[in-house]
Amino acid sequence: MSAIILEGVSKRFGDHLATDNIDLVIPDGQFTVFVGPSGCGKTTLLRLIAGLEDIDAGRLLIDGVDMAHTPPAARRLAMVFQSYALYPHMTVRANLGFALKVGRSPKSEIAARVETVAKMLSLDNLLDRKPAALSGGQRQRVAIGRALVRQPRAFLFDEPLSNLDAALRGQMRFEIRRLQQDLGITAVYVTHDQAEAMTMADQIVVFRDGRIEQVGTPLDIYRRPANIFVAGFIGSPQMNFLTGAYASPYGAATIGIRPEHLKIATDGILRSEVRTVEHLGNEALVHAELPDGTILTARCSEDVSTHTGEAISFSVDPARVHRFDQGERAPIHE
Numbered sequence: 001m002s003a004i005i006l007e008g009v010s011k012r013f014g015d016h017l018a019t020d021n022i023d024l025v026i027p028d029g030q031f032t033v034f035v036g037p038s039g040c041g042k043t044t045l046l047r048l049i050a051g052l053e054d055i056d057a058g059r060l061l062i063d064g065v066d067m068a069h070t071p072p073a074a075r076r077l078a079m080v081f082q083s084y085a086l087y088p089h090m091t092v093r094a095n096l097g098f099a100l101k102v103g104r105s106p107k108s109e110i111a112a113r114v115e116t117v118a119k120m121l122s123l124d125n126l127l128d129r130k131p132a133a134l135s136g137g138q139r140q141r142v143a144i145g146r147a148l149v150r151q152p153r154a155f156l157f158d159e160p161l162s163n164l165d166a167a168l169r170g171q172m173r174f175e176i177r178r179l180q181q182d183l184g185i186t187a188v189y190v191t192h193d194q195a196e197a198m199t200m201a202d203q204i205v206v207f208r209d210g211r212i213e214q215v216g217t218p219l220d221i222y223r224r225p226a227n228i229f230v231a232g233f234i235g236s237p238q239m240n241f242l243t244g245a246y247a248s249p250y251g252a253a254t255i256g257i258r259p260e261h262l263k264i265a266t267d268g269i270l271r272s273e274v275r276t277v278e279h280l281g282n283e284a285l286v287h288a289e290l291p292d293g294t295i296l297t298a299r300c301s302e303d304v305s306t307h308t309g310e311a312i313s314f315s316v317d318p319a320r321v322h323r324f325d326q327g328e329r330a331p332i333h334e
């Protein structure tokens with residue numbers, strides 16, 4: 001089978017189990033995103049795939065071959081890191097050809113491959129420039145191109161955008177995703193940013209404490225989070241969680257309602273009092289307090305007219321209510 005497959009992969013650092021019995025299929029030609037809070041083991045798993053760390057237990061298969069005795073270079077995986085780390089004194093052409101030059105490929109072959117990759121990435125007009133004379137987006141493309149000339153089996157991205165400002169991040173997400181789709185590359189991308197995961201991935205893998213909490217498409221995970229952790233981690237602003245009297249009609253310990261699914265109603269079931277209203281331009285976030293002290297966040301249109309201290313009630317479509325028992329997703333019995 002053509003894919004990257006992990007079977008029961010574990011890695012320990014001293015007493016700490018950084019990845020714990022991971023089973024996962026990374027399908028060919030797809031964009032897989034590892035997401036989770038800091039320290040959950042995403043980078044460790046990426047490094048295990050790359051061969052930069054040794055696996056303690058389990059197996060890693062690439063195209064059906066066990067990689068236990070395959071050194072990193074022979075795995076043909078390209079790592080793209082946070083900083084672009086382009087050589088500032090070299091032209092784009094020299095940056096793109098560098099790995100092949102080090103690998104002693106013939107000059108004519110280096111020139112041909114650099115040209116092909118430069119065309120693929122629309123860098124052909126920039127080959128004689130140095131990195132300082134490129135935009136952030138162009139530098140990112142050179143960084144990807146530098147890996148692409150080596151014709152890797154897959155790309156491994158470790159938080160490549162975390163040093164960029166918000167506007168450039170948005171643009172780069174789009175660019176990386178477009179390249180991945182156009183070129184049909186297999187990509188694994190590590191981030192702690194759930195919005196990045198949602199907008200880029202074909203497949204999201206949510207991690208916590210070295211374990212996988214859920215694997216699925218962005219929409220699957222948004223619509224059917226497997227547990228309270230995933231429900232709270234994916235989606236911004238965060239899902240509202242209600243307990244006690246609010247959850248009992250649903251026969252659950254906890255119910256979850258996303259801010260975008262709360263509707264202001266004249267006589268809604270959730271009666272509360274407005275604490276603050278955040279006007280964001282395209283929308284407003286209304287934070288309101290229920291009688292039991294729980295704060296609800298509702299995503300409302302920007303022209304919402306309410307203010308601190310005002311009574312407000314919300315309704316919710318029952319189909320949009322998530323039910324959790326002992327932290328795990330439970331079916332809604334209506």
Ligand SMILES: Nc1ncnc2c1ncn2[C@@H]1O[C@H](COP(=O)(O)OP(=O)(O)OP(=O)(O)O)[C@@H](O)[C@H]1O
Pocket residue numbers: 013014016018036037038039040041042043044045191192
């Ligand atoms: N070389 C190492 N030696 C000891 N502990 C390590 C080592 N590398 C990682 N760890 C620990 O393993 C756990 C997982 O680390 P990892 O870097 O994989 O997390 P992460 O999810 O990528 O986090 P971040 O988003 O902060 O990069 C952490 O508790 C970390 O401290």
